[in-house]
Amino acid sequence: MAKKSSKPKTKTKPARLRPGRLLLRWGLRGVLALAVILALAVGLYRIVPPPTTPYIIAEARRLDGVARDWVPAERIAPVMLRAAVAAEDANFCRHWGFDMTAIRDAIEEGGNRGASTISQQVVKNVYLWHGRSWSRKALEAVITPAIEAVWPKRRILEVYLNIAEFDEGVFGVEAAARHYFSVSAADLSPTQAARLAAILPDPKGRSAADPSGAVRRRAASILDGAATIERDGRAACFGAA
Structure with missing residues (x-):
């Protein structure tokens, strides 16, 4: 009968991860966690109105409060939807978030012209910092x-018009309509809508109620643009054609 070996068994030590591999593993976990958080945030605001934005919070602290009332797109005058698109992003219905034509034009003009779409502005204001x-x-x-993949175009525009700044401490088209014209967003006239859209690039330096000559001319151009995108079907994607 064979004798059992009395030699002690050696214990196998667990393999140690190298620091580089450990960092890579945790880095991948971090990226995955961030992707999950972003997916949830994008999905949530597809249905739920964003309660505020980092910039609105900062302004509320600085001014000790702001004026803002969320209204669904159904309670915003259709001409306001068209005016905002005509003023800020005429190709809104034709791009997937980035207007490559506008970007190329901005590069050719030396970067003096903005190329940010309405979708980009929503992302900057809702999810990011300035x-x-x-x-x-x-x-x-x-x-x-x-x-762009998860939200309908109408939802993107709805959120944009509810978080945009229209004057110091005045956010969203409902508060702006009441602030400047003492009407609701649903009752804005074409001229009033065009003037609100005209002040969007510089809301603290321009007035919709007492417009300068430059604002009047821009508003007139926006009014023409709003009528054009209604005629050629570019307003169809957000239901204001």
Whole structure:
């Protein structure tokens, strides 16, 4: 009968992960967690109105309060929807978040012209912080196509008009309509809507109620643009044609 070996068994030590591999593993987990958070945030605001934005919070603290009342797109005059698109993003119905034609034109003009779409502005204001850091730009490049894929165009425009700044401490088209014209967003006239859209690039430096000559001329141009996108079908994607 064979004798059992009395030699002690050696214990196998658990393999140690190298620092580089450990960092890679945790980095991948971090990216996955961020992707899940972003997916939930994009999906949530597809249905639920964003309660506020980082900029609105900052302004509320600075001014000790702001005026803002959320209204669904159904309670916004259709001409206001068209005017906002005509003023800020004429190709809104034709792009997937980035207007490549506008970007090329901006590059050719030396960067003096803005090329940010309504979708990008929604992402910047709802999900991100103000600034020009590469990290913010990278997140914007990821989130913008995501909301275009998940949100209808009408929803993107609805959120935009409810978070846009129209004067110091005045956010959203409902508060702006009451602030400037003492009417609801649903009762805005074409001229009033065009003037509100005309002040969007510089809401603290322009007035819709007492417009300068430049604002009047821009509003007239926006009114023509709003009529044009209604005629050629570019307003169909957000239900204001």
